Every structure is written in C-alpha cells, then in structure tokens.
Amino acid sequence: MMEEDPPRRIQGFVPPVLDGWDVEELKDYIGRLRAEIDRVEAAIARKQVHRGAADAFFRRPKE
Template structure:
C-alpha cells in the first residue's frame, strides 16, 4: 500500500569520464542519452494525460 513512498529515489545517471572516450564513443553516448530523454518525455506526457483524465473525471 505504501510501497511507492518507501522506495528510495534513484540517484540519477552517473557522469562518465568523457576524457577517456573517443569521438565516436561520445557520439554514441549522446545518441543513448537522447533516446533516454525521448523515453522520459513520452512517459511524462502519458502521466500528464492520465492525471488530466482523472482530474476531469473527479470534477464532474
């Protein structure tokens, strides 16, 4: 019932040592991060839609 409250928040993405990466590896890293950003934005949009639907349901 309270599982969500008890979970620790993720610490986030740990930065990599960019000095040790090649130009190609840096490009790949950017692509991975952009893919993750897109995934998170999609999830945010879905949650906003669900919240909006719930709010309109309970207002009526």
C-alpha cells in the same frame, strides 16, 4: 489492511569520465542520452494524460 508501497528512490546520475573516449564513442553516448530523454519525456506525457483524465473525472480545478 493494505500494505503501503515502498518509497520511490530517485537514482542519481553519475556522468562517466569522457577523457578516454574517441569521437565516435562520444557521438554514440549522445545518441543513448537522447534516446533516454525521449523515453522519459514519453513517460511524463503519459502521466500528464492520466492526470488530466482523473482531474476531468473528479472535476478537480486546474492549478
């Protein structure tokens, strides 16, 4: 019998309080956020490629 994978939890994003940050800290924070967005977009693209390959293999009609 195969064990089921545990359910995935989507972690919420809690934005930090920006009041005490100077301009350079804010710019650095924006850079980190943009890098994270790029990382997530790359993961989405990889998943879409895999899904497309699976759909083509099984000839699943596109929705």
